[in-house]
Amino acid sequence: MAKDFYDILGVSRDAKQDEIKKAYKKLAKKHHPDLNKGAKASEEKFKEVNKAFETLNNSEKRQAYDRFGEQGANGFNNSGFGGGSFNAEDFGFGNMNDIFEGLFSGGFGGSRQNRNAPRKGEDLKVEIKVTFREAAHGVKKNITIRKKESCKNCGSAGGFGKKTCRSCNGAGEIKRVQRTILGNMVNVTTCSDCGGSGNSFEKICSDCKGEGRKTTTKNITVDLPAGVDTGNMLKLRGEGNAGHKGGPSGDIYVVVDVEKDKVFERDGNDIYMASTITFSQAALGTTIDVPTIAGKTAELKIPQGTQTHTLFRLKKRGFPNLNGFGSGDQFVRVIINTPKSLSKKERELLEELSNIESHEAPKTEKTFFDKFKDNVKEAF
Ligand SMILES: [Zn+2]
Ligand SMILES: [Zn+2]
Structure with a gap:
């Protein structure tokens, strides 16, 4: 339910005009967006206060409001906060379109000063999905976008038989200066006859409306x-979109989204992968083939006595630097696989090995606890 305008300003229903102005001045200062940067609640409150004041400050509107509520007051309201742009320029927030345009075309405001002037077209944002390997090698991608282009039929004019709009004399907007207690406030509304262009045509272009x-x-x-x-x-x-009234075109921003890979993980320009080897390969040493993002496999030498989770580095096998110089490395974590089932032969061999191991007394070998202490020393 809408809040009561009298409540918003904190005045009684029979408050005199002076009282209303005084209450408004106080609240407007308190919630002014310039003094409450980024505070959404304050901005809302400020709008609310303005709306209430606009209605109650005008005797006709106030009467209508008293009798019929907000809807009644809106009947008089063809240049109020909702319909027009109540001192939007003064307080630095225009309508939503202007804000969104401002986001991408460099800075807020300014764009509503002269709708007739050429303006840059809107920027567009497109997301492109590429695979891990496409990202590594570079790729040309065809994308389809919807954008606004200059109308060929009318040469981007919008119509034929151009003449100056009589309602606004070509300004595209109608300004009214209102004297208020905060000083002169400019009430700007877009000219409804020409839609803000400042021109009218003998014939509107049917292609671009x-x-x-x-x-x-x-x-x-x-x-x-x-x-x-x-x-x-x-x-x-x-x-990007073609400009308005002959202004320059906007730009397209392509945002890259790289898919995950089944084998590799990326960290900056380095890539990581895991490779499984057998216990005997780790103990005896071997050479294994590992995949690379270049496509071909690379040889990785596993020295004898390699422990599980040892990380090996293949230099310059990672992602190339975007600037074209150098590239990251490829890291391979070697994981030793303990067999879950054994053939008869394997079992015999391992049992034999186990027998040998049990007779070898680990005399010079440090105990687990000694090793643990060494590790701690190293870590600190
Ligand atoms: Zn006009
Ligand atoms: Zn056209």
């Missing part, structure tokens, strides 16, 4: 360099 731009589907090729990672952003200058 007067916008001068048309939504089209386009295929573009994106060339991703070797070494890209998730979150990397690529700017395609001028590939």
Whole structure:
């Protein structure tokens, strides 16, 4: 349910105009967005206070509000906070469209000052999924995007037989200066006759319905360099939406999302993988083939007496640096596999081995506890 305007301003129903102004001035200062940067609650409160004041400060609107509530007051409200842009310029927040445009075209505000002036088209954001190996080697990707292009039918004008809009004299907006206790406030509304363009036409372009731009589907090729990672952003200058009124086109931002790989894990430009070897391979030493992101396998020498979880490094087998110089390494963690079932022959051999081991007294071998102490020393 909507809050009562009198409650919002903290005044009684029979409050005099002076009282209302005084209450408003106090609250407006308190909740002013410039003094409460980033506080959402304050911004909401500020809007609320303005709305309440706008209604109660106008005797006609106030009467309607008293009789019919907010809906009644809105009947008079063709240039109020909701319909127009009540001093939006003064307080630094325009309508939502302007804010979203501002996000990508560099800074807030400014864009509503002259709707007739050329403006840069909106930037677009596209996400591209690539496989792990595509990211390693670089890849060309074809993507389909929907974007606005200049209308060919009308040459982006929006219509034919251009003439100046009579309602706004070509300004595209209608300004009204209102005297309030906070000083002069400019009430700006978009000219409803020309939709803000400042022009009217003998004939509106039927292709673009007067916008001068048309939504089209386009295929573009994106060339991703070797070494890209998730979150990397690529700017395609001028590939975004066509500009307004002959302004420059926006850009496309391509955001990369690299899929996980079954074999490799990435950490910066280094890659990690695990390889399983047998107990006898670890004890005797061997050479194994390991996969690489280049495609071919690489030889990895396992020295005799290798312990499980030992990490080996293959230099320069990782991801290339995005800047083109050097690359990361490939790390292979060797895991020794203990067989879960044995053939008869294997069993015989292992039992024989076990017999030998049990007769070898580990005289010079340190006890487990001694080793533990050594490790602790090393760690600190
Ligand atoms: Zn107009
Ligand atoms: Zn057109």
